[in-house]
Amino acid sequence: MSQNHLFRPLTLRSVTARNRAWVSPMCQYSAKEGVPQDWHLVHLGSRAVGGAGLILAEATAVSPEGRISPADTGLWNDAQQAAWSRIAAFMREQGAVPGVQLAHAGRKASTQAPWEGHGYVPPEQGGWADTVAPSAIAFGGLPAPRALDAAGLRRVREDFVAATRRALAAGFEVVELHAAHGYLLHTFLSPLSNTRQDSYGGGFDNRVRFPLEVIAAVREAWPERLPLLVRISATDWAEGGWTLEESVELARRMKALGVDLVDCSTGGLVPDARIPVGPGYQVSFSRAVRQGADIPTAAVGMLTEPAQVEQVLAMGDADAVFLARALLRDAYWPQHAARALRERGAPPRPPVQYERAWPRD
16 A cells, blocks of 8 residues: 555546546647647657556647637547547556546637737637627637627537547546636636626526536536546636635535536636735645535646645645646656655556666665
């Protein structure tokens, strides 16, 4: 039995991750027409070889207009599904659980890749004109979105369900729904972006209605034996916005619908939020949701050192940790962490092809 919490397996439904160092979904802005490329195979495959327990592929759009940028991946057609199938199979062969984050960018869609800027991409440059949201409120300097009507809401639900079925066919074993960072589902939750006057806006019950409808529809389409995760922004870091207390209540309702773990991030809804960024600055939100809703959580945000991550897990602040930049810098972070924590036995070992280069205990 592992002595360190980081290297204890975690089972959700029928799926067991070999450890609790998980790869956060990180957009690579390197797809073509929504199809993941060899870059994605090497990028995600390297983290699987490196020993991660669960790997969530980047925010993958459920429709063409749901992409953050024209270079984002998707899961709305056969070509995308086939490309993802190869990648998911390779991750599984290396001992990692293959997962995917399904997303709709909403009013933050059709934007540039980060290294090109952060502005809007017009149709003549490969973008699209029609972005959607709960209300016609623009994000920063982007164009104002179109408020979704009843038909639009129905289509978005159907797109999430169709993408979920494709994720299963592609061989993914975990689906995470993206309801954070100012993208479509998050904008329904926050009163700063949702000013609707119908049953999907106003009080808390109405603002959570559409995200919960999507979750329920996806849970019905996703096999009972496989886990469903949801990423939330536990606070908007802005006056009058979504709060931690609301996140706890949302987590209770998501648990009742069959969500297995809440991935607790923060922010992203408004460009002028004042966020006190620092090591582990979002861990307290994971702890509050875990305790308040009695549901497994994952912590994120400037978690980089093995001892720091081990403490988060040992203190009961989270059940797993999603790593991002740390795993971009070092694809073998889990294996190096095992050595740093003096982990013995059967933590992630290097592949047999690399064993001759690995220090022996």
